[in-house]
Amino acid sequence: MDSNTRSNSPLTPDAADGTAADTAARGATRWAVPMLGFATFAIGTDEFVLAGVLPELGDDLGVSIGTAGQVVTAFALTCAILAPILATATATRQRRGVLLSAIGIYLVGNIATALAPGFVTVLIAQMVAAVGAGLFVPTAAVTAASLVSPGRQGRAIAAVTTGFTAATALGAPIGTAVGGQLGWRATMWFVAALAVLGLIGVRALVPARIAAPAPDGLRARLAPLKDRRVLAILTTTLIGFTAVYIPYTYIAPVFEPATDGDGGRLAVLMFTLGVIGTLGNLGAGALADRLGGRGVVAVALVWLTGSLVLFPLATGHFGTAIGMIIVYGIAAFAITTPQQHRLITLNPQSASVLVSLNAAILYLAISLSGIVGAVGIGWGGAKVLPLIAAGLAVVALLVSELGHRLSHRKRDGSPAPLGDEPPAFAGQG
Structure with missing residues (x-):
């Protein structure tokens, strides 16, 4: 191995010594990014499966559905706040060690949730699990980007974040079905089992030593927030x-x-949503590579608004509910990758930092959904929630277009060349 090849390796010099051990390490590295995606799937399942077992959790612990929904809020808010802080605090540590510690904390939190005697204990245990999740996701994104050659970092990051979409397609429906048959605590044991698999896989396939440069501190990690274009997209x-x-x-x-x-019927709805959402995410990613992210996001938000307005007409019968889930799911998850695309295009060199910020904002959105939804249920019942969401989708569209205008002005405020964002990473999604 010559010096140039060695310098481009994602492994540190100690791990890239041209020996048989190095060959084995490269073989393991080939599967490291997919494994990081699977581990993200395992962690995302906890967040999404809770939505499917809120009635069982509320009935068992003696709280209302709105109160039970605050478990989702507590988990997501903890992730949103701690993700950038923990990622910065552990930036100088070996990536695999940080990843294993994060999954371990997440595992402990979910085991404690399964054993929790009351609602307050569930909240605390899920906040512990969220500490692990908040540390794992940005670390996994940076690690994935460092394991591939230049020009493929966007796809590596997308492979990791797509684990969340896969969690809606498989993890959440399976966990919901388990909860419907065996109770919500069995669902948490299912989530814990996924975490164990992720722990074993990361330990086996992610190299022990990885060169993964990171910003010097929290200020540097949050520096992109000073850019009005980034702020508008976030x-x-x-x-x-x-x-x-x-x-x-x-x-x-x-x-x-x-x-x-019926938990089984609910699981079918969630599975349908997950599959359609995954297809929508992949299709939107391909369109964003060709057309730019702004237009795809605009169409998705208009589509989302229309589907949410029609929600009340489709929730009375199971057949129409399936149809509405399909229409809603296409738009709902078609926003994910184009938003990442827009951020990465603004500054490709800061791709991993921007994606980690976007992940933190996404968790904050999930936490707000729990709060706003609880207020909506208390005000007008579950039937008003889609209409509240439709109003927010319209506001998001207006802000998105504002972000587009800002993206086409130079930093001094003068107009930049017209046209949508140029493709950043081919195949992303």
Whole structure:
């Protein structure tokens, strides 16, 4: 191995010594990014599966559905606040060690949740689990980017963040079905089992020593927030995904007329949403590579608004509910990758930092969905939640267009060349 090749390796010099051990390490590295995606799937499942078991959790612990929804809020808010802080605090540590510690904390939190005697204990245990989740996701994104050659970092980061979409497609429906048959505590044991698999996989496949440069401190990590263009795009993520997750967080009461409270039927709805959402995310990613992110996000938000307005007409029967889930799911998760695309295009060199900020904002949106949804249920019942979400989607569209205008002005305020954002990373999604 010559010196140039060695300098481009994602492994540190100690790990890239041309020996048989190095060959084995490179073989393991090939599967490291998919494994990081799977581990993200395991962690995302906890966040999304809670929406499917809120009625069972509330009944068992003697709290209302709105109060039970604050478990989602506590988890997501903890992630949103701690993600950038923990990522900065651990930036100088070995990546695999940080990842394993994060999954371990997450695992402990979910085991404690499964054993919790009361609602307050559940909240605290889920906040512990969220500490691990908040540390894992940005670390996994940076690690994935460092494991691939230049020009493929965007796809590596997308592979990790797509684990969240996969969690809606498989993890949440399976966990909901388990909860419907065996109770919500069995669902938490299911989530813990996924975490164990992720822990084993990361330990086996992610190299022990990885060169993963990071910003010097929290100020550097948050520096992109000074850019009005970045701030506008992140605000679009915040408002848009609050609109997306209000009906998702409270999917059980919103679709109760169609499911009759049956966990199996609810799992079918969630599975359908996850599959359609995954396809929508992949399709939107391909379109963003070709057309730029702004237009895809605009169409998705208009589509999302229309589907949310029509929600009340489709929740009375299971067949129409399936149809509405399909229409809603295409738009809901078609926003994810184009938003990342827009951020990365603004500053490709800061891709991992921007994506980690977007992840923190996404968690904040999920937490707000729990709060806004609880207020909405208390005010007008579950039937008003889609209409509240539709209003937020319109606001997100306006902010998105503002961000587009800012993106086409130079830093001195003069107009930049017209046209949508140029593609950043081919194949992202």
